[in-house]
Amino acid sequence: MYLYNTTFIVANSEREWWHEWMRGMYIPTIRDIAPMVNFEAYSIDQNDSPDTKNFSCQWRCESLKELGEIDMYSKSLCSRMMKEKGEKCLFFSTMMKSVDFE
Numbered sequence: 001m002y003l004y005n006t007t008f009i010v011a012n013s014e015r016e017w018w019h020e021w022m023r024g025m026y027i028p029t030i031r032d033i034a035p036m037v038n039f040e041a042y043s044i045d046q047n048d049s050p051d052t053k054n055f056s057c058q059w060r061c062e063s064l065k066e067l068g069e070i071d072m073y074s075k076s077l078c079s080r081m082m083k084e085k086g087e088k089c090l091f092f093s094t095m096m097k098s099v100d101f102e
Contacts, residue, residue, distance in 0.1 A: 001098040002067045004059040006074055007044070009052050011088035018089055022057070026077050030059060033069050037061040067095055 010018045027039060037059045044054035059070050071093065078091045 002061050002064065003096040003098070004061070004067055004070045004074065004093065005096065006057045006078065006091055006093040008055045008057065009090040010055065011052050014085055014088045015053060017085075021081060026057075026074075026081075029077060030070055030073060033073055034059070034061060034066045037066055037070065071095060 008018065022041075030037075031039070038061075040058045040060070042056045042058075044056055047054050059074075061067055061070065074093060078093070081089050082091065
């Protein structure tokens with residue numbers, strides 16, 4: 001099992017725009033290229049800034065191929081978002097592989 005996590009740091013002034021961008025662009029695009037992956041989103045409660053809110057968006061998938069496709073499209077979409085919004089909508093992504101401790 002693989003996990004693709006993107007953490008977004010969103011200025012409070014851009015949260016409504018960001019939510020619409022997630023619903024209208026980011027999530028549908030990734031679902032189109034990887035329809036079998038599971039998506040979950042979380043707000044991150046530990047936030048050092050009163051001016052921003054952090055969110056974790058996670059895609060769970062079975063193969064490295066899916067992981068690579070998600071990475072390619074996610075980076076492209078998020079880079080375009082940052083070009084438009086600058087430091088008001090930041091992101092970083094991490095690719096992870098599950099570990100079995102049993």
